Amino acid sequence: MPKQIYAVRFIAGQPNQYIFPPVKSSSKFNYTWSLMKPLHNSTLLKVMVWNIFKQQRTNWLSVLNSIRQETPLVLLQEAQTTPEMIKFATSHYLAVDQVPAIIFTQHPSGVMTLSTGYPVYCCPLSEREPLLRLAKSALITIYPIYCKQYLMVINIHAINFSLGLDVYSKQLGPIGDHILQHHGPVIMAGDFNTWSKKRILALYRFTDNMMLKEVVFTKDLRKRVFGRPLDFIFYRNMHVTEASVLVTKASDHNPLLVTFDLFSSIKHVKITLLKKNI
Template sequence: MPKKTYAVRYVAGQPVERIFQPLASSQLGQALPPGEPLPGSGLLRVMVWNIFKQQRAEWLSVLQGFGKDAQLVLLQEAQTTPELVRFATSHYLAADQVPALIFPQHPSGVMTLSAAHPVYCCPLREREPLLRLAKSALVTVYPLHDGQLLMVVNIHAVNFSLGIDVYSKQLGPIGEQIINHQGPVIMAGDFNAWSRQRVLALYRFAERMMLHEVKFIDDQRRTAFGRPLDFVFYRGMKVQEASVLVTRASDHNPLLVEFEPYRGSAQGGPEARIVGLKNNAAGNKNSAAADK
């Protein structure tokens, strides 16, 4: 029997909590519990970084210098060492991690640090078909000052696989979450998009979800076979600034993005947008089969 997927929540002064998957993604279409909004009524600062299990020096100084001013920090390969947990709980209200690799002492996986408590949390995992190791993803939702709900998807995509079947399979449950969400979305992380097939699958997915890609003028993202691995996608917001921090503290460079949320719902209204997404998702089955 497969193990249940769960997230581990770290909050200062409180016991560590396990959060399991919701029974259905349709829960997003219902009323979520109220919560305090992310601080800052103007810009939303987001940091995205594969932290390489904190194996290199200066990772903490990078987080302290750049992460502490962000309302959201999306980490991949985050190992729950005492140093990282201490930083997370002293600078953020909540830190949610989805363990993917269970090491003897400290599990590793995606971790989202947030300056507000999420009102929704859905952990996801997908197993690497060749190495049989897991990669994780995390979907969280946060209130904004204007009354909207922001969905944040933190993902570390499967790496070693033949073709794109498993790669696309990992994106599937994320798409179900986005389809059922009415409001702005940020989807970011290490997508391991090192092949033409993977890049095309990722861009097709983003297009179906009506997500835009954040562009970096001085693009210093980590690459493999000439293709960037880390991406930030979004909808329902405007990008004010986007940069890549060059550092030796990891084998990936952090992405720093400042968003300005739109006031009110996006053009066309949430109902029209969700209907369109559901139609696209349903109509995509034939094209997905043809892509294999």
């Protein structure tokens, strides 16, 4: 493969597909309702977000198996394309998209999004660590969902080792461009490496500008560095009905589990259409 940014799509029984970033365009997204299977045929959508630590610890598969039947959308960071991972993912999810970040190992690792529906849009992103020169990846996918809407999902593993905020903010730039063009519900989640006050403030400035809300965990057992959480879930045009952190030794991060009610996004669409008709 050419040395450029791409995503690899794994689908059971099919050859791997390589997806490159779409040609840049100033036009807004304009989708015709897809005949593909929606991500979820309900107003309730459960999501898991987890830095899986390259599957270096035992029991990671048990954790994924415990949530797979009720979780249509799984966002993994540091997911390695081992045979065991690919077998699990393609056996239980229709589409599995990974953006390789570290590719000099036998099995590349990076962000990986597992979904029970096929995305109608896929944009891989990558930014290189300025000090270690290792890449961090992100993936933007869009899915048809309940009531002929489209959900934008952003899976990100943020830059870790950098002096200042220039590269950290640069990684968020194209993500912001996508969010501004999308008028439906949005989920942005992952490992943001917010181990400093400046990083957290930069992230909050970004999410405020994007009009994204933060999922709050009553019992907050997220992975922390210097007392600050690293993993976040942000959202727009939805309502959180349940949020929890699963304590496990299967990774150096604890998985985040959130259930969204998509009905609020449906009401938003109806109100918008009503205003246009007035």
